[in-house]
Amino acid sequence: MSPALLQATLAFCLTLFCIWALTPVAMWCGLVDAPNHRKQHAGSIPLIGGIAIYVALLVAALVWGQTQGKAQGLETHVINTFLAAGGMLVLLGVLDDRFHLSVFTRVLAEVAVALFLIESLDLRLASLGDLLGVGKVRLSDWLSYPFTVLVIFVVINAYNMLDGMDGLLGIIVLITIFAFHLLTGLPPGLITIVISAALVAFLISNLGLAPSIPKTFLGDAGSKLLGFIVVALTLSVTSQQVGQVRYVQPITAVYLLGLPMFDMAFTTLRRLFSGKSPVRADNTHIHHLLRELGLSDKRALLLIGSAGVSIPFLGLMLARANTPESYQFSILIGAFLMYCILMSQAWHIARKRTAPAETNRATIEDSSVDKT
Numbered sequence: 001m002s003p004a005l006l007q008a009t010l011a012f013c014l015t016l017f018c019i020w021a022l023t024p025v026a027m028w029c030g031l032v033d034a035p036n037h038r039k040q041h042a043g044s045i046p047l048i049g050g051i052a053i054y055v056a057l058l059v060a061a062l063v064w065g066q067t068q069g070k071a072q073g074l075e076t077h078v079i080n081t082f083l084a085a086g087g088m089l090v091l092l093g094v095l096d097d098r099f100h101l102s103v104f105t106r107v108l109a110e111v112a113v114a115l116f117l118i119e120s121l122d123l124r125l126a127s128l129g130d131l132l133g134v135g136k137v138r139l140s141d142w143l144s145y146p147f148t149v150l151v152i153f154v155v156i157n158a159y160n161m162l163d164g165m166d167g168l169l170g171i172i173v174l175i176t177i178f179a180f181h182l183l184t185g186l187p188p189g190l191i192t193i194v195i196s197a198a199l200v201a202f203l204i205s206n207l208g209l210a211p212s213i214p215k216t217f218l219g220d221a222g223s224k225l226l227g228f229i230v231v232a233l234t235l236s237v238t239s240q241q242v243g244q245v246r247y248v249q250p251i252t253a254v255y256l257l258g259l260p261m262f263d264m265a266f267t268t269l270r271r272l273f274s275g276k277s278p279v280r281a282d283n284t285h286i287h288h289l290l291r292e293l294g295l296s297d298k299r300a301l302l303l304i305g306s307a308g309v310s311i312p313f314l315g316l317m318l319a320r321a322n323t324p325e326s327y328q329f330s331i332l333i334g335a336f337l338m339y340c341i342l343m344s345q346a347w348h349i350a351r352k353r354t355a356p357a358e359t360n361r362a363t364i365e366d367s368s369v370d371k372t
Helices: 003-029 049-071 076-099 103-121 141-162 168-184 190-206 219-238 250-273 286-292 297-320 325-371
Strands: none
Touching: 003 049, 003 190, 049 076, 049 190, 049 219, 076 103, 076 190, 076 219, 103 141, 103 219, 141 168, 141 219, 141 250, 168 190, 168 219, 168 250, 168 297, 190 219, 219 250, 250 297, 250 325, 286 297, 286 325, 297 325
């Protein structure tokens, strides 16, 4: 059996085992997601998917990390740093899932993780490329540091926000990893092999594909871990600090992050224009919209997955055609504006569609009160 197949098999089996073993523990200690006005699912679901994935990654790194790191031109401390930062986020996510930490605490902890990654690897975005067609946009040392922190923080939370429908985030991350290898030309390595196999195992649980495997959610621990893995991989190929080679330009790498970034940016702008807090959770993400439009979860998942494929594929075509960075930037902005227009119109239709039902419900309630 090849090392890659062995790694994938171990990650797959270990993830399923952890899900089976940790489910009663999660139910006992209250690490579950109960249904409410925002979460419409049956019963309390254990939030252990992220823990199971991290355990699989940790075990694989302990077994193969040193060998695989050298094979890919990475020093052992690079993988150890990624694991340590990921572990911090998993711990943060577990505490948040169980005790519902304040926004300030979460932000502070995520910034601390970003600082740890930057300091440990000296990983900073010093150049954004030729975005405007007038020369490379270079960031000074005092600006590149906070900018990299912001990038890490934003991507982690973009993936966290998208986790609101069974199977959605897992499928989007699998698409991102596949596009990552197509775009960079790098062969699958330990981290991407293990994460992909672990995600497939998690999806079996999350989508209820095997009756013997309990249904679980990723939880904040899982969504933040996956967001971190994606941004860490992206930074590693857009800077020269890790691997000493820049495989893709920063603007091209943004296409990899596609849908999660589009969804986060549109939702944040929509909240601001509505006079709401940009960090307050609500039902305004793309998966909420498709439900409002009356689509089943399966059809919504297929539609969102198609959108998730289209943006990285667009970036891949532009990169293969050697499109200038300024053109890539303009096309990305145009694609986002088109996304905003489509989403705004779709929300308008969804509100008109649900308005009669809400009016009828209010009328029935008023009639009941009068009779009483």
